Amino acid sequence: MAERHVKVGIVGAGPAGLLLSHLLHLAGISSIVIEARSRAHIEGRIRAGVLEQGTVDVLRETGVGTRMDAEGLLHHGTILKFAGEARRIDFQDLVGKSVMVYGQHEVVKDLVAARLAAGGEIVFEVADTRIEGIEGSEPKIHYTHEGRARTIACDFVAGCDGFHGISRAAIPADVLRVYERVYPFGWLGILARTPPASEELIYARHDRGFALLSMRSPEISRLYLQCPPDEDVALWPDERIWEELQVRLAGGEGWRLEEGEIVQKGVTAMRSFVAEPMRHGRLFLAGDAAHIVPPTGAKGMNLAVGDVQVLARALEIYYASGRERALEAYSDTCLRRIWAVQRFSWWMTQMLHTFDDASAFDRRRQLAELDYVTTSRAAMTTLAENYVGLPLDRGPQ
Incomplete structure (x- = not known):
């Protein structure tokens, strides 16, 4: 040895x-x-x-x-988006x-x-x-x-x-x-070949569940949807994912996600x-x-x-x-x-x-x-x- x-x-x-x-x-x-x-x-x-x-x-x-x-x-x-409004928290102004x-x-x-x-x-x-x-x-x-x-x-x-x-x-x-503490929901996360629809992360509270717009680069978006923790990804074809993201992230006149090819998807439980x-x-x-x-x-x-x-x-x-x-x-x-x-x-x-x-x-x-x-x-x-x-x-x- x-x-x-x-x-x-x-x-x-x-x-x-x-x-x-x-x-x-x-x-x-x-x-x-x-x-x-x-x-x-x-x-x-x-x-x-x-x-x-x-x-x-x-x-x-x-x-x-x-x-x-x-x-x-x-x-x-x-x-932060909720009740159809988008409100920004300015880190630089607040804490530098x-x-x-x-x-x-x-x-x-x-x-x-x-x-x-x-x-x-x-x-x-x-x-x-x-x-x-x-x-x-x-x-x-x-x-x-x-x-x-x-x-x-x-x-x-x-x-x-x-x-x-x-x-x-x-x-x-x-x-x-x-x-x-184990939470009664998880996140369905996707990686998509589409430019992020916002220059900063968007956290959205919606009656149909939470959603998050994030990004990996100027060309790649990372997005999440609240879902059951044991959700079967097969229940979420691309069309359903984009439809749900459009609804939950809506807020602001004329704002809309640009949809693209989804190259990765998976569900993460939360604890x-x-x-x-x-x-x-x-x-x-x-x-x-x-x-x-x-x-x-x-x-x-x-x-x-x-x-x-x-x-x-x-x-x-x-x-x-x-x-x-x-x-x-x-x-x-x-x-x-x-x-x-x-x-x-x-x-x-x-x-x-x-x-x-x-x-x-x-x-x-x-x-x-x-x-x-x-x-x-x-x-x-x-x-x-x-x-x-x-x-x-x-x-x-």
Whole structure:
């Protein structure tokens, strides 16, 4: 069995694992990333791509933002549609910040390229991964690659392998606390070859269900419809999708979507999930391995980026000085922000979606809330400061 030693073993080559490896490299801390999927798979899977100001800043500051700045779409606000009206929230005016629309898979491509160019090691297509010894001084990650059993011995393990990964299961069940809410709807998402009908995202509340107009480029639109969480995509031929989008996104004189070829469609169920603590022994969870948010607030990848910035800084302090206070505070530091973002994502979700058991009172209250949020400067500021990203607390220094 081949065994190697690095300071940090990272399970998962999503944005969390890759950015953590990149940040550690810049701090002179060795790491290896292992990933169950192929490079083509992780670089090709389409995920949401609204980057908070803080995420944009860290990508720029660490040298992986060049393509993002060239190809990303900078948004200074967003639009809420309801009751036949469109109302804009101006982020720049309210909080002086913006967001960037740039696909998560594009971020992954940039991070993979940066790690490989710097001589970093990413081992793709591993199997039979397991973690042991996290309560000792030298945990190990065992896996097979190209038919051979291999082991990484390390000082610390970072579990960045997503909601369905193996890292969270390495924490004893009597230690882990799980908080979860499953929503009674999902999103039918499509990718279409048609220019976006708006320069900014449109969030639409309609009696027939929520809809969202997003984009991937000036030529490609990303659109979503609220639907049952277990909906059969076969029930949604292209014609029905476009008809429903036209109805739900209507608002404003003469406004209409330009329809085009739908090249991808799928249904995503929605949940809120938090696992506490995010550290046990020498294992640290980051990103979707520790938390899931409904996509309404566009926070999933941004939370992961926040986690690994906190973790990378704590590890940098540890290796520079031997102080463990920041590592010990990692879980609490991250969870404060995570729960604040969970609140915002839940709030956006309940405000914009229709619920089957909603009464006439609930529907009128929902419209009143949207009216208030889009007319009160204080309320708009609250939405804007959460949407562009709350300040990141890096914990004890």
